[in-house]
Amino acid sequence: xxxxxxxxxxxxxxxxxxxxxxxxxxxxxxxxxxxxxxxxxxxxxxxxxxxxxxxxxxxxxxxxxxxxxxxxxxxxxxxxxxxxxxxxxxxxxxxxxxxxxxxxxxxxxxxxxxxxxxxxxxxxxxxxxxxxxxxxxxxxxxxxxxxxxxxxxxxxxxxxxxxxxxxxxxxxxxxxxxxxxxxxxxxxxxxxxxxxxxxxxxxxxxxxxxxxxxxxxxxxxxxxxxxxxxxxxxxxxxxxxxxxxxxxxxxxxxxxxxxxxxxxxxxxxxxxxxxxxxxxxxxxxxxxxxxxxxxxxxxxxxxxxxxxxxxxxxxxxxxxxxxxxxxxxxxxxxxxxxxxxxxxxxxxxxxxxxxxxxxxxxxxxxxxxxxxxxxxxxxxxxxxx
Amino acid sequence: xxxxxxxxxxxxxxxxxxxxxxxxxxxxxxxxxxxxxxxxxxxxxxxxxxxxxxxxxxxxxxxxxxxxxxxxxxxxxxxxxxxxxxxxxxxxxxxxxxxxxxxxxxxxxxxxxxxxxxxxxxxxxxxxxxxxxxxxxxxxxxxxxxxxxxxxxxxxxxxxxxxxxxxxxxxxxxxxxxxxxxxxxxxxxxxxxxxxxxxxxxxxxxxxxxxxxxxxxxxxxxxxxxxxxxxxxxxxxxxxxxxxxxxxxxxxxxxxxxxxxxxxxxxxxxxxxxxxxxxxxxxxxxxxxxxxxxxxxx
Ligand SMILES: Cc1ncc(C[n+]2csc(CCOP(=O)(O)OP(=O)(O)O)c2C)c(N)n1
Ligand code: SF4
Ligand SMILES: [Mg+2]
Numbered sequence: 001x002x003x004x005x006x007x008x009x010x011x012x013x014x015x016x017x018x019x020x021x022x023x024x025x026x027x028x029x030x031x032x033x034x035x036x037x038x039x040x041x042x043x044x045x046x047x048x049x050x051x052x053x054x055x056x057x058x059x060x061x062x063x064x065x066x067x068x069x070x071x072x073x074x075x076x077x078x079x080x081x082x083x084x085x086x087x088x089x090x091x092x093x094x095x096x097x098x099x100x101x102x103x104x105x106x107x108x109x110x111x112x113x114x115x116x117x118x119x120x121x122x123x124x125x126x127x128x129x130x131x132x133x134x135x136x137x138x139x140x141x142x143x144x145x146x147x148x149x150x151x152x153x154x155x156x157x158x159x160x161x162x163x164x165x166x167x168x169x170x171x172x173x174x175x176x177x178x179x180x181x182x183x184x185x186x187x188x189x190x191x192x193x194x195x196x197x198x199x200x201x202x203x204x205x206x207x208x209x210x211x212x213x214x215x216x217x218x219x220x221x222x223x224x225x226x227x228x229x230x231x232x233x234x235x236x237x238x239x240x241x242x243x244x245x246x247x248x249x250x251x252x253x254x255x256x257x258x259x260x261x262x263x264x265x266x267x268x269x270x271x272x273x274x275x276x277x278x279x280x281x282x283x284x285x286x287x288x289x290x291x292x293x294x295x296x297x298x299x300x301x302x303x304x305x306x307x308x309x310x311x312x313x314x315x316x317x318x319x320x321x322x323x324x325x326x327x328x329x330x331x332x333x334x335x336x337x338x339x340x341x342x343x344x345x346x347x348x349x350x351x352x353x354x355x356x357x358x359x360x361x362x363x364x365x366x367x368x369x370x371x372x373x374x375x376x377x378x379x380x381x382x383x384x385x
Numbered sequence: 386x387x388x389x390x391x392x393x394x395x396x397x398x399x400x401x402x403x404x405x406x407x408x409x410x411x412x413x414x415x416x417x418x419x420x421x422x423x424x425x426x427x428x429x430x431x432x433x434x435x436x437x438x439x440x441x442x443x444x445x446x447x448x449x450x451x452x453x454x455x456x457x458x459x460x461x462x463x464x465x466x467x468x469x470x471x472x473x474x475x476x477x478x479x480x481x482x483x484x485x486x487x488x489x490x491x492x493x494x495x496x497x498x499x500x501x502x503x504x505x506x507x508x509x510x511x512x513x514x515x516x517x518x519x520x521x522x523x524x525x526x527x528x529x530x531x532x533x534x535x536x537x538x539x540x541x542x543x544x545x546x547x548x549x550x551x552x553x554x555x556x557x558x559x560x561x562x563x564x565x566x567x568x569x570x571x572x573x574x575x576x577x578x579x580x581x582x583x584x585x586x587x588x589x590x591x592x593x594x595x596x597x598x599x600x601x602x603x604x605x606x607x608x609x610x611x612x613x614x615x616x617x618x619x620x621x622x623x624x625x626x627x628x629x630x631x632x633x634x635x636x637x638x639x640x641x642x643x644x645x646x647x648x649x650x651x652x653x654x655x656x657x658x659x660x661x662x663x664x665x666x667x668x669x670x671x672x673x674x675x676x677x678x679x680x681x682x683x
Contacts, residue, residue: 021468022461050464055494059457062450062491066425066461069448072468074461092450198446198462200421200473205441207449214438 002178007138007170008033010177011103014142016047017185018101018149021072021192024052024063028082029115030167031105035077049075057082061089061100068098069206071197073149076100079167080107080121087125093160094129094222096207097195099152100160101145102130106268106319107167108352116353117167119268123296123320123328129222131161131229132297136271138175140248140294141165143240146180146189147248150236155195156228164296166269168353180244188243226298233295251300253292254307256282260289261312262365265304265333267293270317270349270356277361288365293329301336308337314344315368321348326374345373354378394420399442401434404601406565406591406608407480407507408434411442413568414476414505417575420445422474423466425459427483428452430514430593431507446473453487455479456495456504463500474579475502481522482512484588485546496555496584503578503585506548509593517596521546524616525667526660527647529596534650539660544667552586553625559585560622565592566608570619570631577621590617598646610641615668618675630675638665 003010012034023042025035042051050067054060057078064074078086083104093100104122108114122132133148135141141163148161165171180188196204210218230251237249255275257263266274271292281288291307293300308314314337318327325331330346337344345368350356364377394415401408407430415422426432426449435442436449450458459477466473477495479488484506492504511529512518518531525544528534532541553560559581563571571589578585592607594600599607611617612633619631639661642648651657651664672678 022464024461024464050468052460052464053498054457054460055497056490058454059460059491059494062454062457063461063464065450065454066448066458067465068461069458070423070462070465070469072465074465088451089454096450198423198448198473200423200446203420203444203446205436205443205447205449208436208438208441209433210438 002176004174004176006033006172006174007141007165008172009037010138010142010179011145011165012037012041013179014145015075015103016041017180017182018075018145018189019047019073019191020049020075022050022052022064022067022074023076024054024060024067024074025076025078026054026057026060026082028057028079030107030171031077031079031082031103033171034103034105057085058089061086061093061102064100065089065093065096065098068100069096069198071194071199073192074100075102077103077105079105080109083121083125084109090125090128090130092207095218097158097225098160099158101148101152102160102162103145104162104164105167105171106164114352117169118351118353119164119319120321122162122164126297126328129159129226130297131159131226131295133161133163133295134267134293135163135165135170136269136292138170138173138177139246141170142177142179143246143248146185147233147236147240149189151229151232153192154232157225157232158195159222159225159229164268169269184243188240229298230300248294251295252303252307253294255290255292257289257291257307257311259287261287262368263289263291263308263311263314264317264361264364265291265293265314265329266317267296267329268319270319273356273358274317274361277358280358281362281365286365296329299332301332304333304336308342309340311342313368314342315364315373316344316346317349317364318346319350321351343371347373347375347377349377394444396442396444398440399435400437401430402595402601404594404604405434406593406604407431407509409565410507410589410591411435413565413571414478414575415445417572418474418476418579421472422476422579423448423462425455425462425475425477427455427479427488428514429480429483430509431478431480433514452483454491455483456488457491459502460495460498460500463502476579477502477504479504479506480513481506481508481510482520485521485548493555496552496557499583501582501584503575503587505575506588507591508588509591509596511596513593513596525664526651528650529647539657540647540650549586549588549622553622557586558583558624562588562590562617562619564590564608564612564617564619566605566612567619574621596647598649599644603644607641607644610636610644614638614641615671615677616641616664618671618677620675627675630677632677632679634679634681635668635672635677638668
């Protein structure tokens with residue numbers, strides 16, 4: 001059923017239909033509408049969950065960790081400073097192979113303080129073992145939650161997931177969203193079956209310490225599980241498409257890429273603007289296309305390589321910066337294309353909520369054509385003096 | 386439960402120092418709480434000596450996440466069990482560093498929210514696992530590696546934080562202090578805590594031979610002296626009111642201090658009368674506050 005609704009509310013509704021048994025979250029802009037909506041659903045018995053009103057994000061994820069280890073499906077949501085406060089627990093959830101699902105309503109990292117959007121927060125946790133899915137619009141933001149639970153809880157994976165969508169740009173925007181019914185949701189996402197749990201009837205120990213003779217193998221197994229997600233995500237996406245008609249079976253998605261000379265690579269809501277800009281440039285005779293990255297962790301290198309093999313140049317739009325190095329996505333794309341002659345240009349763009357318009361995308365394409373890249377796009381003049 | 390069963394719940398094959406009170410505490414806790422218990426540990430000696438992968442000393446379900454989040458993890462475990470209609474007891478177990486210092490945020494949050502679990506702090510009065518650094522539980526004048534006695538220092542410059550009172554002020558229905566030197570009393574308190582709905586707190590004095598500097602076979606004797614000098618008071622609080630106190634015929638604090646290397650600077654090269662008087666004053670204050678003195682009939 002198509003409904004015009006705010007992104008956060010659509011996400012909250014989808015989360016509710018995933019039937020989390022324990023929710024623990026702490027408010028932070030621009031995530032607040034989600035956790036408020038879920039609290040309301042619990043207060044009205046619309047969903048049957050324990051809602052823990054923790055005193056911090058650190059405790060939010062710690063409580064999720066404990067609840068998941070004890071055998072419940074869990075949910076949290078955060079962004080930016082809240083995610084940073086969870087840093088330690090993030091690595092722990094992945095290390096203990098707990099399928100926590102968390103919405104990340106992407107926001108810039110302070111200082112300086114900014115409540116506005118970029119993707120520095122979740123991208124900075126790329127090495128933590130969490131799967132990371134990025135949504136282009138609110139439909140995708142809602143649907144990816146079902147997918148995330150499905151993949152995370154798969155016994156071949158058992159890793160936590162971030163479902164990332166851009167703060168304000170998506171979270172506070174009203175868009176038509178096709179919501180699925182509870183029965184439909186249940187048919188896609190069965191009840192949580194923990195692989196193992198804290199249980200007096202079958203006592204096990206979670207979270208031991210590992211000496212050097214074992215530690216590496218734990219890391220190896222997490223990495224293997226993340227890589228298995230490269231085949232499990234497409235399957236889960238296909239199953240979703242068969243039931244609901246929307247196809248998330250691709251880890252990446254091409255848009256007018258076939259004969260493109262310049263391929264833009266982007267992630268999240270900016271892809272919408274990029275597609276419009278591409279249509280205009282195509283009308284003007286420019287061969288431009290987009291490769292949208294939906295799955296950033298695990299990084300689908302083979303798919304990226306395949307999709308970009310025929311293009312003349314690549315312009316990566318990074319809404320993050322690994323300070324002192326490059327944008328995180330550009331580093332991945334360059335690695336994927338290593339050995340090819342295709343130049344990859346990196347553009348740090350849309351940080352801290354700076355608006356990006358179609359003309360900016362056209363300008364980026366021109367820069368790539370001139371061979372100018374690896375730069376912060378659209379800097380104020382005064383910092384260059 | 387008999388001793389044999391307790392052995393299965395906390396196995397003897399752990400790596401603690403000989404005479405470690407924390408290890409004794411673990412055993413006594415499970416002896417009292419029984420097998421239908423889930424333990425949530427913090428990082429520290431207890432965690433490290435009991436769970437070197439692929440071994441574990443725990444015969445009950447056990448989880449360790451981080452140094453400072455055992456109360457929050459326990460909150461999640463409690464909520465998860467409640468949602469599933471399960472009845473296991475949940476015990477969060479933390480060292481004094483995890484409890485008094487770095488985990489205070491999570492602890493306060495969990496107590497304020499009123500989850501049904503028991504928090505037990507095994508108090509060895511410093512960060513032992515990382516090499517005997519001071520914590521908020523380190524007593525006045527104790528020399529640690531971050532509060533060393535020196536030519537212009539008498540050791541730790543602050544008295545111990547009064548955490549039981551802080552948690553009682555959160556509205557905890559049951560708060561108690563105990564000592565591994567009095568096992569039946571400690572076990573009784575654990576039993577009471579796990580059977581009291583809501584968040585309960587027990588702080589058990591756990592002398593550490595390695596960190597305090599005494600022979601491993603003296604652990605219980607040192608624990609007893611802490612009580613007998615009034616430097617440690619065993620009491621119970623129900624709904625914020627002290628209901629039971631262990632009374633003693635008090636000995637001078639010297640008897641407790643002199644046997645421990647961490648206080649050696651107070652006696653060598655000669656007795657530091659002024660500093661020891663301050664410690665005696667702390668014991669005297671405890672005696673008045675809790676009314677622990679037994680006055681012998683002439
Ligand atoms: C966030 C964080 N900071 C510091 C440490 C290092 N660390 C591990 S255990 C510990 C001290 C533990 O002290 P306590 O809780 O009193 O337990 P004990 O070792 O004395 O039994 C410290 C400082 C850590 N693991 N995590
Ligand atoms: S250092 Fe102290 S607390 Fe740690 S194992 Fe040894 S005796 Fe026990
Ligand atoms: Mg300690």
